[in-house]
Amino acid sequence: MYAALFRALPGPLWLRIIQLLLLIAFAVLLLMNYVFPWANQYSPWTDSTVGLRLIHVLSDRSILP
Amino acid sequence: MGHRTRRRHGVIVGAIGVLGEVLLTLGVILLLFVVWQLWWTNLEADAAQDSAVHSVTQAWDADGKKATDGSDPTHPIEGKVWGILYIPRFGSAYAKPIAEGTSLDVLDTIGVGHYPDTQLPGEKGNVALAGHRQTHGQVFWDMDKLQDGDKAYIQTKDGIYTYTFRSRSIVAPTQSGVVLPVPDNPTATPTQKLLTLTTCHPPFTTRMRMIVHFEQTSFTPSGDAAPAAIADLVRKTTGKDS
Numbered sequence: 001m002y003a004a005l006f007r008a009l010p011g012p013l014w015l016r017i018i019q020l021l022l023l024i025a026f027a028v029l030l031l032m033n034y035v036f037p038w039a040n041q042y043s044p045w046t047d048s049t050v051g052l053r054l055i056h057v058l059s060d061r062s063i064l065p
Numbered sequence: 066m067g068h069r070t071r072r073r074h075g076v077i078v079g080a081i082g083v084l085g086e087v088l089l090t091l092g093v094i095l096l097l098f099v100v101w102q103l104w105w106t107n108l109e110a111d112a113a114q115d116s117a118v119h120s121v122t123q124a125w126d127a128d129g130k131k132a133t134d135g136s137d138p139t140h141p142i143e144g145k146v147w148g149i150l151y152i153p154r155f156g157s158a159y160a161k162p163i164a165e166g167t168s169l170d171v172l173d174t175i176g177v178g179h180y181p182d183t184q185l186p187g188e189k190g191n192v193a194l195a196g197h198r199q200t201h202g203q204v205f206w207d208m209d210k211l212q213d214g215d216k217a218y219i220q221t222k223d224g225i226y227t228y229t230f231r232s233r234s235i236v237a238p239t240q241s242g243v244v245l246p247v248p249d250n251p252t253a254t255p256t257q258k259l260l261t262l263t264t265c266h267p268p269f270t271t272r273m274r275m276i277v278h279f280e281q282t283s284f285t286p287s288g289d290a291a292p293a294a295i296a297d298l299v300r301k302t303t304g305k306d307s
Contacts, residue, residue, distance in 0.1 A: 001086045028097065036101040041169065043102075 102200050106173070110202030113174050117162035121146040122303040125222040138185045138221050141165035148186070149302065150177050150194070151218040151295045155207045160302045163219065167195045176204040180244050183261075186219045186226040187284065190246035190255040198265035198275070205264035208233075208275050217260060217279050218295055224286040225299070228260040228279035235266050235273050243276045257281075 009016040124136035135145025148163035164171045167178040177196045184190035196204040215230040236243060244261055247253035258281035266275035285292060290306055291299040300306055 001083045031094065031097055032101050032105055036098055036105075039098070040102075040173075 106201045107203060110174065110176060114162055114176050114202055114204075117146045117164075117175055118149055118160055118302060121149065121162060125303075135165065136222060138165075138179075141179070141181070141185075143181070144168070144171055144175075146175060147179075147221060149220040150204075151220065151298060152211075152215075153294055154211055154215045158298065158301075160298055161196075161202075161204050163194060172197055173201045176202045183244050184246060184255075184258075186221055186260075186281075187223070187258070189258055191244060191248065191259040191261050192219070193244035193261040193263065195263045198268050205262060205275075206268070208262065208264050208266075208277060211277055216292075216294060217262075218292065219260070220299065220303075222287065224284060224289070225291055225295075226258075226260075226281055227283040227285070227292055229282045231259075231278045231280050233275065233277045235275055238271065238274050240274070243274075243278075248278065 006016060006020065009019050011019070121136050124134055135142030136147055138147040141147055143166045144164060146162040146164045150159075150161045150163050152159050161176050163177045163179055164175040165179050165181060167180055171178040172195060177194050179185075180193040180195065183193040186192055198205055198208065211230055211233060213230060217228045217230075219226045219228070234243075240249075242249040242251065243263065245251055246255040247257075248259070248261065260279040260281065262277045262279075263274050265271050266273045283292075290296065296306070
């Protein structure tokens with residue numbers, strides 16, 4: 001998979017390495033800025049309040065941090 | 066071994082190779098999620114909190130007595146900042162915005178959230194605030210370091226309320242009685258002005274909650290000199306002496 005991707009990139013070896021690093025950086029930024037913030041709303045590890053919260057009624061952690 | 070058999074072997078080996086790469090990628094993504102939670106969210110929250118503190122002090126200056134933008138706690142708006150919390154034990158530069166509500170939107174971006182059904186500074190009863198023990202700015206990371214004599218200060222457009230440490234406890238997350246006007250006593254009539262902070266315990270889990278109660282010991286109206294312990298920080302934060 002990654003080997004095929006690397007072969008598909010154009011240019012000499014040094015250029016392909018630079019392209020690969022840019023692709024990795026892009027993927028990480030996409031995860032950090034969009035994917036993880038979205039996924040976090042389903043995370044059970046972020047509660048710091050006491051009392052009942054709707055989102056937690058579904059689990060036995062009915063109170064938040 | 067014939068050509069056909071060898072080619073089929075190649076396909077299987079290739080498929081296993083791709084599966085391995087997919088699993089490795091998922092592992093790296095999970096590690097990155099941990100990095101995001103423990104580190105990246107703090108960077109984002111620190112910047113958001115500094116700018117929220119700056120905005121609310123500007124709103125106080127601009128709006129005079131009748132704040133309708135949520136910057137006055139007597140007219141709170143869900144998600145809007147109405148106060149600044151100072152706790153010297155948490156660091157000499159500790160000044161965090163307090164917003165109305167304890168939704169994850171508030172706790173993740175602003176940091177300190179006011180339980181909507183609890184009292185406001187100056188009222189008899191209990192001002193209850195929630196904050197993260199870790200991640201998203203981890204405003205209450207040092208909760209376990211508070212001790213006798215420690216002070217907490219809440220600044221609103223009306224002035225600075227000074228609270229003195231009274232007790233700390235660890236309770237089950239279901240124990241919502243700690244934020245009642247008289248903690249754990251639903252029928253009592255409040256005579257004191259309390260401040261209650263709630264956060265996760267132990268750190269990096271949500272199994273229990275750490276609760277700290279403070280009691281209001283003085284009030285400095287807006288315009289008077291700020292309490293000496295935070296005078297420099299108030300000047301740096303708001304641009305004024307009080």
